[in-house]
Amino acid sequence: MAHLASDTLTPLQIAVLTVSDTRDESTDTSGNYLVEQAKASGHNVVAKAICIDDKYQLRAQLSQWIADPSIQVVLSTGGTGFTARDTTPEAFAPLFDRQIEGFGELFRHISYGEIGTSTVQSRAFAGFANGTAIFCMPGSTNACKTAWTGILQEQLDSRHRPCNFAPHVSPVE
Template sequence: MTATITRVAAPVDVAVLTVSDSRTLEQDRSGDTIVDRLTQAGHRLADRQLCKDDFETIRSTVARWVANPMIDFVIVTGGTGVTRRDVTPDAVRSLFTKPIPGFGELFRWLSYGEIGTSTIQSRADAGVCVDTIVFLLPGSPGACRLGMEQIILPQLDIQHRPCNLVELLPRVRDEQEPHVDA
């Protein structure tokens, strides 16, 4: 069952990356799910790409988007499992300046209601990368639907209360690096 998606009052610019060794953009149902939910809500797709499960390619793609001041959020789908090929969290966490552990915790809690204990195989995660917020979702369309509808879209809605990531974004961008005395 698909939830009704409310259009937001303050659209943001989001880049979407699908990590897969077996899909093309034409077969990318997970990326399509994310893009459909974003655009239905009124957000703007800043970029969309697909890349193989390769540490350096994933890291460099996300790093390029993080460096682009026109991109507010990045959503990556795929490569979050526990096999040797699943390197997305490892590649992207190296860019985190501040992790957001509650995202992965909440995702797995919600996912448990749909897939039971199989949710332990997910390394869904999120973090701030300098001044861009990045979400990592599993590669299944169901996981993307759950993550988008129940967590990400509410947090990308400036009217969501008691707080949301859109209203925090200007403060994230204005923060100075913490001063550390040597």
């Protein structure tokens, strides 16, 4: 599997989506955290949006980004809980070509050490669509920190061995 890692960082083109009925740019701590961390890790944030938790508006935004050849990764925060308004999984899953089951499993495993059994209410998940990797996290900034530091920072780094997601995304045109 060593062939799936390289000796140099390949910056990825990342879009960040915040799913919220209440946040705006000034209060979007989770989305802003993901932007800051992606940039600090050497990636390019090429798009950022806040979308209300509406299944069809979410699908429209994600569809636009997965059709855009300049976007390789989407980091989504919010809408993954159990309230009636949390529809990110239902909005995004039908668009996936395949799931990344391990992301949600690992997120809940790491999160268990931080919040105990409350992690069972997390519907964090990930998948690929049209060569775009999509990672969906809960809306809290702490959950985004858990996902970034525990999974994404390494898995989006082309140098991480023995393997990472960088070679699996579509090349930028």
